[in-house]
Structure formats: C-alpha cells, structure tokens
Amino acid sequence: MQRKPLFTILALIMVISMVLAACGTPATPTTEVQPTQPPQTGQQPTQPPVESKGPPFTIGISNPFISSEYRTQMIAELIEVNKEYMDKGLTTELVIESADTDVAGQIQQLQNLMAKGVDAILVNPSDVNGLNATLQEAVSKGIIVISVDQELNVPGVYNVGIDxxxxxxxxxxxxxxxxxxxxxxxxxxxxxxxxxxxxxxxxxxxxxxxxxxxxxxxxxxxxxxxxxxxxxxxxxxxxxxxxxxxxxxxxxxxxxxxxxxxxxxxxxxxxxxxxxxxxxxxxxxxxxxxxxxxxxxxANPPGVSPTGLRIAVNMLLGKQVDKSKLGGANGLSFVIPVPIVITKDNLQEGLDICKDKPDAYLLDGIMTDQEVLDTFFLK
Amino acid sequence: MKRFSWDEMMNRYPAFFAILLLVVALIINFILQPNMFARDTLNSNMRVFLPMILLAAGQAVVILGGGIDISVGGIVSIVNTILATQVGLNGSPEKMWTYVLVSIGAGILAGAINGFFIAFLRLQPIITTYATSFLYVGFALFILPNPGGGIPAEIANIYRNTTPLGLPLAFYVIAVILLIWMYIRSTRFGNYLYAVGGNAEAAYETAVPVTWVIFTTYVASGFMAALAGVAITMLSGSGNAEIGVPMTLTSITAVVIGGTALSGGVGGVAGPVVGAITLGIIQNIISFSRIDTWWETFVKATIIVVALAAPGIINLLRRKKV
Structure with missing residues (x-):
C-alpha cells in the first residue's frame, strides 16, 4: 500500500482544519439568507444598524474584468475620489478586488470583501443573476451594496449607473x-x-x-x-x-x-x-x-462608479436618500445622466476635452459631492 | 540519506509537493486572514472551490490516461444552462433533482462523444476536445442565448449553507472522491489506466484494452464536469452559457500543480484536488495581501508559475549540489 502516507497526510489536514473550525469563532453569527423575505432597504434585518459605527468607513470594490479602458479609468477614478474622503477622515483606503475572473471568482471576491469587514461594497457585476445570493448575504450583514454600471434586480441592492x-x-x-x-x-x-x-x-x-x-x-x-x-x-x-x-x-x-x-x-x-x-x-x-x-x-462615463462611491459615503454618514428620486425595478436605482453627446456639430468640444488626455480616455463626468446630495438625498 | 528520502517522496507520492504547497499557502493565508478557519469563512471558501475540485478530479483521470480534456468547461456550461432553463427560479425540488440526473446524463454523453473520437477514431485529444468544446459551448448558447433563468434560491442555499457537523459540504465530497479514487486505484482498471497513460503501445501489447480505458477516462471526465456544473449552478443560482469557459484551463493548472504530469501515467487524483484548493487559496492570499490593484494579475500569475516550476527547480538545485 504505497499510497497510505498520502492519505494519512490528507486525513491529518482534514482533522486539523476540523479542530480549527471547531475552535474558531464564527466571523458572524450564522445568518441564513432568507430569499423569500428579502430584507427591505434601510432596515437591515440581522446586524445592528450601520449608523452606530462612525467614520472612517471602509469601502470595497469588486470588479471582475480588467481588460478594458473603461474599467481602468473606473478604478483610477475611484481611488482618486476616495482620496478626497480619506483626507477628510471619512474613509480608509479602498479595498479593491479587481482581476479578470468568472462568476465563481467574483463570488470569492465578494466573500473576501465581507470577510474583511467592509462597510459598503461597490460591485460591477459579471452576471445578471449569478451574484444574487452572495449580494443578499452582504446586505443581510448590514453592508451597503451598490451595483455600479450594470443594473441588478436584487432586493436591498442599490444600482448606480446611466440608463x-x-x-x-x-x-x-x-x-x-x-x-x-x-x-x-x-x-x-x-x-x-x-x-x-x-x-x-x-x-x-x-x-x-x-x-x-x-x-x-x-x-x-x-x-x-x-x-x-x-x-x-x-x-x-x-x-x-x-x-x-x-x-x-x-x-x-x-x-x-x-x-x-x-x-x-x-x-x-x-x-x-x-x-x-x-x-x-x-x-x-x-x-x-x-x-x-x-x-x-x-459618452458612457466610467465616472458613474466614483459617483456611486459618493452615494455610498453619504449613505454611511446617515444621510437619508430621497426615495422618490430613485427608479428601476425595485425603486433602488440611482440614474445618472449621460454627461455628453458628441455629433459633428460639437466635435471640437470633444477634441478640446481630449487635448491633454491619453487616447484611451473615455469622455466622462463624475458628479460632485454637492451634486450627489442635491440630486438624490433629502435636504 | 536525506536526499534519498526527498527524491523518494517526490517520485512515489506525486501529491507530496502539492500538499506541501497547500500547507504553505494555507499558512500564508491564515497569517493574512486570521478568521479563515472560522466556520463561515471556511464554508464560503470551500463552496467556491468545490466546482473546480470536481472538475480537476475528472481532468486528472483523463490526463493520467495520457489524454487531455479541453471540453470540460463546455460541459459545465451545458449542465448550467439545462438546469437554469428547465428548473427555473420557481421550480420544485423534484424538478431540480430530475434535471440534475438529466444533466449528468448529458455530461456523460458529452464525455462519450469525446471518448468515441479519441479512443475509437484515434484522433488527437487536444484538437478533438478543443473542437468539441465549441460544440458544447455552442449548444449551451443554443439552450440559453442570454444569461438568466436559474434555480430556486432555497435549493441553491442547500449547497451554500449545508455544513454537517460544522464542516463544509465540500469536505465530505472530497472524502467521497478520494475514497472512490482509492477503490478505482486498487482495481484492474486502475492499473490499466496507469499502463495506458505511461505507454499505450506497451499496454496494448500486454493485452490491456487500451481503447476502452481511454474511452472510459473521457466518460469519467464528462461525468465529473457535469457534477462541477451542478455545483457551480447551485453556487451562483443562475444560468450563463459562458460560465464554464474560463474553468477549463484552471482545471488543467490544478492537475499540474497537483503533481500529475501532462505526459500521463504519473500522479493521481488526490494531488489535483489539492491543487484546485491551492489555486483558490492563492486567490485569497492575493486578495488579503493588499497588493496594488494593477499588480494583482501579475502577482497571481507569478505565484502559479513558481508553484508549477518549483518541483523542477528543486530537483535542478539538488542535482547541481552533487
């Protein structure tokens, strides 16, 4: 039986992990996600309210596709806009999960963000439905989840993007x-x-x-x-x-x-x-x-993601969203206007924007913090 | 004496290095993420790794037999689309289990098609399965052109949240895979498999039914790919015809990291199972080490290349010392 030691080692590893699993305190109380009764927005069911925790907040980013200018610009802008809030002491360094990956990989990204204890997640989803259960798990943990760029139809998950x-x-x-x-x-x-x-x-x-x-x-x-x-x-x-x-x-x-x-x-x-x-x-x-x-x-602005970041920060600060301004299937979508349309008539305007930008630059627009507050939040 | 034991370990237990690698990866991950052995974290990790574990185990059987199966991702896609379209988000559990059986049948059939071409028509495995991979993904796209559909959330949650005795479901599945593999290894087929993978001609001359052995490996791979398809469908709860495509190369990487040589006849199934877990852990390490975003892909690839090359490098260094 030459294979025996191998299985002994495997068994040993299993036993060790078993012991560790038994000893380790669960990261969170085992919260069963109940998809039949989706948590409503605003009133996260399981964990104590987020509001009890003050700044600085940690915001996680999950991006499953990196081989495009759009995503590159998006990540760079997110880092830049977050700096603004970091300087004010409102957020910490972003936790970015960004790599070319599949549905399982993005589920892992999201799980890792949860394990890192982020307060909000901005996710650019790779699949319309594949992340639903995972995102609901995050929502039930009291994490603010915002799907940027693509609209998802998951109860409790906000969307930020153009129409x-x-x-x-x-x-x-x-x-x-x-x-x-x-x-x-x-x-x-x-x-x-x-x-x-x-x-x-x-x-x-x-x-x-x-x-x-x-x-x-x-x-x-x-x-x-x-x-x-x-x-x-x-x-x-x-x-x-x-x-x-x-x-x-x-x-x-x-x-x-x-x-x-x-x-x-x-x-x-x-x-x-x-x-x-x-x-x-x-x-x-x-x-x-x-x-x-x-x-x-x-223009298909990557700037919707940093705008989403601003929305997340303001929500974490306890500011109330004006629900009447939201659209979408669940009434949870922040619709961002398209910043610019170029035709023959205003081509020069576009070329002027591009003058000091790299060729890959996408015409863009990020809403300012004030604009976000004025447009989507109760005064 | 010491040198002898290292070489012996490497030669006799191809999974030895894979396990070493896993232990190292686990330790690093544990340092970076102290709560990784917490019940929740462990389960959420293992449920993500399980589809790849199943896929790698099937791939390992084919590779042991001297072949390669590039169509496994396509089979995963077919299974995923069958379940997502036929069961639906509001389907009953009976419907789900019926179509699980149907899709496993589809996986076996797809494997049998590969096996027929390769074993009976003697076509090149790499080209054949490359071609059939498009056939299968194409068929999956035909079943479900646009991502959507799905399986009921309650059923997905069985997969996501079942932890008998506090241990992830995946541990039990791994145990079953390894037990079955141990059994197969001890049968005549097990010996034939290594004989065919090592030297098909010699095996043929010693009256090993080479054709049938090769055929069987592809059927086994199709079966395991179907199980992987069921697992990933239950993980994501939704359908997407492209879901399996990126999984193919990862499964081959897992096999090689697991110490099973692409040349065939060397290695086992335990190593690739360990390899699949290691690949997942590597992703976690990247994630928790706070590497700069732009470097993530590069660093991950580097770790994998080093992991693949490590046994060779160690052997090279040892030879130089003499």
Missing amino acids: QKEWAKTSAKWLAEKLGGKGNIVLIEGFPGHPANVARMEGVDEVLSQYPDIKVLAKDTGKWDEATGQQVMSNFLAAYPNLDGYWTQDGMAIGALQAVIAANPAKFPVGVGEGRCQFLKLWEQVLKDRPDFETIAV
Missing part, C-alpha cells in the same frame, strides 16, 4: 434619422447576455421597430473588443458592400470605423461611434478626406 437602454436609444434614434428612416444596416453588439448589452440591444430594437424601412441585415458580437469589432465589421463590409449604416457601441466602434476606412467603400456607411478620445481623433481625420462623414459618440 443603458436610453443610452443606446440616443444613438439608435440618431442613426435612424440620419438614414432618413430607411436603409440596410448591421448591428455589432457587446457580450451577448451581459446585462448592459441586453438593455442596450432592447433599446436599439425598440427604436428600430419604429422604422420599418430600416432593415437589419445581420447582427454579430464584437465582444466589446476593438480587434473583434474590426474583424466583424470587415466581414460585414465584404458581405454587404453597399451598407447604409451600422450600429455598434463602445470598445468596438473604433475597430468598426477602421474596418470601414480599410475597405474604403465609395460611400461610407453612417455609423455609431464611441465617446473615446481615440475615436474622436480618428473621426477628425476621416473628416479631412470625407467632409460629409457622419457619426455620433455618446
């Missing part, structure tokens, strides 16, 4: 009108099933249903990736050389435009762009050769 559907409708409507209500277009979407993408595509479908003469020839995913977007657009242009227009969204729009430039059709299709400095510069260049080129850039 993704409206956001997509802005550019879809613009496209439909520029085409005069008729023509052949293609759609390039982000990750199918990603909450933001689902909401956006719903918005696009809604707009297009009002324009029966606009025909969607094809739809494919560019995975919010520049290179993939370029590849998909190239394929579309090869298949439909007389394309009238295309709708796409951030991350992929630069790739799509580059594919159009490379294919160089007689007439450039009317396309949807993105609120990124690199895109605006490319746009400016295209205009030099083709002054009648039309596109639109609707």
Whole structure:
C-alpha cells in the first residue's frame, strides 16, 4: 500500500482544519439568507444598524474584468475620489478586488470583501443573476451594496449607473434619422447576455421597430473588443458592400470605423461611434478626406462608479436618500445622466476635452459631492 | 540519506509537493486572514472551490490516461444552462433533482462523444476536445442565448449553507472522491489506466484494452464536469452559457500543480484536488495581501508559475549540489 502516507497526510489536514473550525469563532453569527423575505432597504434585518459605527468607513470594490479602458479609468477614478474622503477622515483606503475572473471568482471576491469587514461594497457585476445570493448575504450583514454600471434586480441592492437602454436609444434614434428612416444596416453588439448589452440591444430594437424601412441585415458580437469589432465589421463590409449604416457601441466602434476606412467603400456607411478620445481623433481625420462623414459618440462615463462611491459615503454618514428620486425595478436605482453627446456639430468640444488626455480616455463626468446630495438625498 | 528520502517522496507520492504547497499557502493565508478557519469563512471558501475540485478530479483521470480534456468547461456550461432553463427560479425540488440526473446524463454523453473520437477514431485529444468544446459551448448558447433563468434560491442555499457537523459540504465530497479514487486505484482498471497513460503501445501489447480505458477516462471526465456544473449552478443560482469557459484551463493548472504530469501515467487524483484548493487559496492570499490593484494579475500569475516550476527547480538545485 504505497499510497497510505498520502492519505494519512490528507486525513491529518482534514482533522486539523476540523479542530480549527471547531475552535474558531464564527466571523458572524450564522445568518441564513432568507430569499423569500428579502430584507427591505434601510432596515437591515440581522446586524445592528450601520449608523452606530462612525467614520472612517471602509469601502470595497469588486470588479471582475480588467481588460478594458473603461474599467481602468473606473478604478483610477475611484481611488482618486476616495482620496478626497480619506483626507477628510471619512474613509480608509479602498479595498479593491479587481482581476479578470468568472462568476465563481467574483463570488470569492465578494466573500473576501465581507470577510474583511467592509462597510459598503461597490460591485460591477459579471452576471445578471449569478451574484444574487452572495449580494443578499452582504446586505443581510448590514453592508451597503451598490451595483455600479450594470443594473441588478436584487432586493436591498442599490444600482448606480446611466440608463443603458436610453443610452443606446440616443444613438439608435440618431442613426435612424440620419438614414432618413430607411436603409440596410448591421448591428455589432457587446457580450451577448451581459446585462448592459441586453438593455442596450432592447433599446436599439425598440427604436428600430419604429422604422420599418430600416432593415437589419445581420447582427454579430464584437465582444466589446476593438480587434473583434474590426474583424466583424470587415466581414460585414465584404458581405454587404453597399451598407447604409451600422450600429455598434463602445470598445468596438473604433475597430468598426477602421474596418470601414480599410475597405474604403465609395460611400461610407453612417455609423455609431464611441465617446473615446481615440475615436474622436480618428473621426477628425476621416473628416479631412470625407467632409460629409457622419457619426455620433455618446459618452458612457466610467465616472458613474466614483459617483456611486459618493452615494455610498453619504449613505454611511446617515444621510437619508430621497426615495422618490430613485427608479428601476425595485425603486433602488440611482440614474445618472449621460454627461455628453458628441455629433459633428460639437466635435471640437470633444477634441478640446481630449487635448491633454491619453487616447484611451473615455469622455466622462463624475458628479460632485454637492451634486450627489442635491440630486438624490433629502435636504 | 536525506536526499534519498526527498527524491523518494517526490517520485512515489506525486501529491507530496502539492500538499506541501497547500500547507504553505494555507499558512500564508491564515497569517493574512486570521478568521479563515472560522466556520463561515471556511464554508464560503470551500463552496467556491468545490466546482473546480470536481472538475480537476475528472481532468486528472483523463490526463493520467495520457489524454487531455479541453471540453470540460463546455460541459459545465451545458449542465448550467439545462438546469437554469428547465428548473427555473420557481421550480420544485423534484424538478431540480430530475434535471440534475438529466444533466449528468448529458455530461456523460458529452464525455462519450469525446471518448468515441479519441479512443475509437484515434484522433488527437487536444484538437478533438478543443473542437468539441465549441460544440458544447455552442449548444449551451443554443439552450440559453442570454444569461438568466436559474434555480430556486432555497435549493441553491442547500449547497451554500449545508455544513454537517460544522464542516463544509465540500469536505465530505472530497472524502467521497478520494475514497472512490482509492477503490478505482486498487482495481484492474486502475492499473490499466496507469499502463495506458505511461505507454499505450506497451499496454496494448500486454493485452490491456487500451481503447476502452481511454474511452472510459473521457466518460469519467464528462461525468465529473457535469457534477462541477451542478455545483457551480447551485453556487451562483443562475444560468450563463459562458460560465464554464474560463474553468477549463484552471482545471488543467490544478492537475499540474497537483503533481500529475501532462505526459500521463504519473500522479493521481488526490494531488489535483489539492491543487484546485491551492489555486483558490492563492486567490485569497492575493486578495488579503493588499497588493496594488494593477499588480494583482501579475502577482497571481507569478505565484502559479513558481508553484508549477518549483518541483523542477528543486530537483535542478539538488542535482547541481552533487
């Protein structure tokens, strides 16, 4: 029996952990999450109220996807805005869990944040439902949970973000009108099933249903990736050389435009762009050769997350949210207005913003502490 | 004398190093997170690791038999989407257990398809399962194009909060896996498996039913992947056709960290199980060590590379000393 020692060691480890498990005091009283009776907002059921604890507060961030400018800018801005509060002694250093990971990985991120005893969690969820039970566990521990960027439908969890559907409708409507209500277009979407993408595509479908003469020839995913977007657009242009227009969204729009430039059709299709400095510069260049080129850039601001941080801090300070200002399925959504829309008319304005910014910079807007208080909190 | 025992340990117990690594990782994690052995923390960690433990155990069997299974993530996705669409958020427990059986059947079938191509048609395992991985993920996307659906929260909570005798459910599952593996190891099939993985031709010449042994490893892997799919569905409570995709490479990493050689015929299942836990613990260490955000991925990757290379490095140093 040559394997015996191995199992002895394993058994030993199990015994040790058993002993440790028995000795260790549970981090929190075993709170069973009761999904049938979701905790209502404001009155966290299990733990003593958060208000009893004074500043400085610790805020945790959970981000499962790092390979995009949006997320990079988001994290950098969160750190920056938090500094403001740190200087006032209101918060401690952010606890950031940020790495490319899957649903299980993000559950682990959230559990680790809970184990670290944070007072509030800002989560950019990777999945519409996959985190529900974990987030409810956090809520039941008296942690303020805010889903930033993507709207979740979990009782007790706040949402802070732009209205993704409206956001997509802005550019879809613009496209439909520029085409005069008729023509052949293609759609390039982000990750199918990603909450933001689902909401956006719903918005696009809604707009297009009002324009029966606009025909969607094809739809494919560019995975919010520049290179993939370029590849998909190239394929579309090869298949439909007389394309009238295309709708796409951030991350992929630069790739799509580059594919159009490379294919160089007689007439450039009317396309949807993105609120990124690199895109605006490319746009400016295209205009030099083709002054009648039309596109639109609707900012998708990473600044919603730092705005969410401001909301979290003010809630932790015990300020009362004006519930009438919130929307969403649970009435727990803080809807942040889109800060800027760039069309041909105000392209220069966008280029001015980009002057001292890196190419990857996304047109942005962070609400100030005062704006947050005025907009969402009771006086 | 001492040198002899180290080499002997390394050679005879491929999981030895994996366990050493786990102990080191546990100690570091414990220093950084003193409450990690608290009942709640232990359970919440183990329930996240369990899907990968199951997946790694199945992957280990294939790798021992000289193959590799890149389609396991796809099988996880199929199981997840079947459960999320067929049971639904308001489904009854009976429905859930029925579809658990159905999806395990689907996993076995998917494994059998892999096994058929590889064992009977003699196709390359890596290419075959790479191709079928798309087949399976594609099928999962067909079942559930957009993430959503799910299983009832009460059933998910069985998985999340069951701690018999105060120990995480995962411990019992691990114990069962290891007991079954010990049994298999002692059977004729166990010997055949190592023979095929070590040298398939020689095994064939000594009348080992090579084709069937290889076929069986893929079926076993499909079965374990289905269990992993059930586990991760109960962990997340929801459906997402892409859920299994990132798990494939992690399962192979867990096997290798567990001391089971990709060349086949060397190692076992215990090591990969330990490896899967170690990978999870490494993530915790990163999380609790307050490494600067921008360095997290780099540091994690470095630790994994070092962990993978450590046995080789140690052997190299020992040889130089002589």
